[in-house]
């Protein structure tokens with residue numbers, strides 16, 4: 001075929017494919033235009049998952065009537081000009097691609113009334129073919145209607161999911177935009193049903209309430225801005241008792257732009273390490289501020305990813321801020337609190353499987369016949385908004401990198417139940433301590449301190465032990481030999497796939513046989529091979545040692561054993577969770593006991 005320049009129409013449709021992938025991308029582009037126009041209200045209505053129609057109405061500056069046709073031309077933008085350096089871009093849009101892209105794959109009707117104008121303008125574009133411009137009356141702002149999306153590109157249409165699936169994607173983007181723009185009132189109505197509504201009060205907790213429901217909003221801890229440097233982070237993160245099974249509840253903005261970043265999400269997850277059980281994720285709404293020329297949003301046509309000049313700095317600021325506030329305010333889990341969190345009725349991204357499973361993360365054996373069955377016993381989490389003092393602590397940590405001590409209340413040990421839980425009385429009610437989780441915490445901190453100071457104890461085995469490794473495991477052993485030795489395992493390679501173990505970590509030998517201790521090494525290696533690397537790997541190694549070196553559930557303890565354990569727990573740095581992030585202690589408050597007995 002001969003080389004020739006593509007027609008404008010074809011070129012636009014090809015380009016449109018990059019910007020407009022699905023109904024959710026239309027909503028994102030239109031809403032971002034509304035935000036760039038300084039709107040304080042953005043109302044979105046969709047039908048059929050957005051494929052039939054999407055209407056976005058704002059009260060922003062509007063488009064002057066003589067410019068409305070230009071707005072739909074490719075690379076037409078009012079946001080940058082020749083003199084712009086593309087390095088510091090303050091607006092969400094700048095590529096001048098959204099309106100022409102959308103108009104090339106749908107029927108678009110734009111009605112706009114610009115500030116101070118006498119009348120409004122209506123402009124219709126039919127799958128890229130410009131229609132007439134009419135003068136009409138309209139309220140100030142812009143209303144863009146997009147109908148029959150992708151009707152002229154059947155391949156795209158086929159590639160879309162069901163209307164429900166597309167709606168949930170669209171809803172999730174709306175939720176993110178609403179969360180990072182608390183000063184704008186958003187609404188989303190889908191097939192005449194209200195899906196999301198925020199007040200535009202400017203408060204982050206109000207946006208959270210509008211998107212996820214008030215109960216979630218009540219359990220968020222606020223990260224105050226440090227304000228001192230050019231880089232800052234603030235926002236809201238969930239208290240460790242409120243978790244979800246996936247990362248979709250993490251929302252990040254950089255200089256006001258909602259972004260998606262795997263690495264930043266990972267930084268947030270890492271900050272929760274040890275506070276949350278494995279494979280559970282927090283809610284987070286983080287606002288990052290950097291100098292404008294430190295981020296490049298021009299990475300992809302969808303502008304959802306950015307490049308940071310000083311990426312590592314941003315990550316460490318995020319991690320330290322969250323880590324600091326969590327350590328400063330880690331709550332004791334209140335009985336029933338996780339169920340309260342699971343039963344929220346929110347408009348946004350509901351995880352149904354999760355809402356049904358209810359009590360799974362409650363550190364109790366079962367709810368059978370117990371006090372916690374009544375739904376009205378869903379009390380508030382002990383966590384309050386951090387006080388000014390705690391925030392100070394947090395910013396102090398952000399500077400020094402030190403973690404302050406959490407504290408347990410003074411507890412009077414009453415005894416042991418079920419050979420598993422220690423019962424204690426404290427100032428705010430009845431406390432149950434999981435003996436295994438508590439001992440694990442105590443042992444973990446002890447082995448970690450020795451490990452960090454190169455002083456791990458080890459126990460030579462009278463008879464060296466041979467263990468066979470899975471194929472390929474020897475490389476893992478070699479890579480981590482230093483840390484494994486440091487923890488107390490001394491071994492030699494024996495053939496291609498076996499090790500001769502000569503000594504095991506000291507704490508392990510107290511509770512299990514040499515054979516058992518050898519098997520622990522195999523478990524550690526398995527964990528490593530299944531991706532357990534990264535900077536927390538040595539913590540996980542030590543947590544595994546602590547787990548096997550600790551008193552088990554089902555072991556009877558004397559009252560003195562119980563008291564000892566509680567004293568040791570009180571002295572640990574992070575008494576409220578075990579090294580895997582499960583609670584060590586839960587509380588039933590006096591209030592709730594009284595309510596159960598109908599005293600109040």
Ligand code: ADP
Pocket residue numbers: 029033034037058060061062063071072076077078079092093094095096097098099100142
């Ligand atoms: P970009 O946002 O990258 O500039 P778009 O194609 O999205 O490109 O929009 C083109 C132009 O149309 C914008 O630069 C802006 O001037 C104008 N515009 C689009 N939507 C609106 C709106 N809702 N309110 C006011 N002006 C708008």
Ligand code: MG
Pocket residue numbers: 029032033092093094096098099
């Ligand atoms: Mg735009």
